[in-house]
Amino acid sequence: MHDLKSTRTANHILKEMEPYLSHFRDGENIYYLNKEGRERVNAKKVLKKTVQARHYIMRNSIYIAFGCPSTWKNEMKLEVPNKVKVISDALFMKNKVRHIVEVDHTQKMSKNRDKVERYRKLIELGVFDKQPKVIWITTTELRRKQLTDLCQGLDVQIFTVNDFH
Incomplete structure (x- = not known):
């Protein structure tokens, strides 16, 4: 860099x-x-x-890999009041498409499943002009496969930490 x-x-x-x-x-x-x-x-x-240092470093790997976007914002809330709310690890715009960044460091897969379902609900409710791209970074190939299965039908890109070494 x-x-x-x-x-x-x-x-x-x-x-x-x-x-x-x-x-x-x-x-x-x-x-x-x-x-x-x-x-x-x-x-x-x-x-x-902080115990969250590894989480921040993983998120920063995505930030750097995508060219340090000027629209990048950490910990952003997306919601439809009284229906669905989700806090993404980061958001940014690229080519007029919203990119949602999620870090899967020590998260239970059930929590990831819940988050994916909330993103699906936001898409269903028309929160986005265009379908967003969801970018995950995780720790292992097994977790990448599990996330790929969870995200069927979404525009998704999944990295492991090893993709950046």
């Missing part, structure tokens, strides 16, 4: 930024701004180690 050419270069830059960063391990080092880093860039929001 930043054309750093190599992992070694990226690690060198992160080493130079050490006074401004904290990190933890979750399969890889995950870096975030510490107090000094936030002050340096005038950031107001405090971000720290």
Whole structure:
């Protein structure tokens, strides 16, 4: 994304930024701004180690893969009052089509099934001008197959985390 050419270069830059960063391990080092880093860039929001880090990284993989769309919005509510409501992990527009992003990290498949049914209901109720494209990112090939089966009839694209390594 930043054309750093190599992992070694990226690690060198992160080493130079050490006074401004904290990190933890979750399969890889995950870096975030510490107090000094936030002050340096005038950031107001405090971000720290969270169990949702992997979820955010998976969502960000989709954001980067789709070219960092300017219309991207995280955690967006879609609803028809008193009928159906769903909160997507992210939404963005591309070629006049709404793209709905869903992250399946530690979710039970029954929860995913429920979410897919709520999207079907929104489509039935005419919430979208055109049928939306639902983009999933999941952890395994088995889960990709299960999601593919759940999403029959929808415009869907399903990735695994390995698609981005």
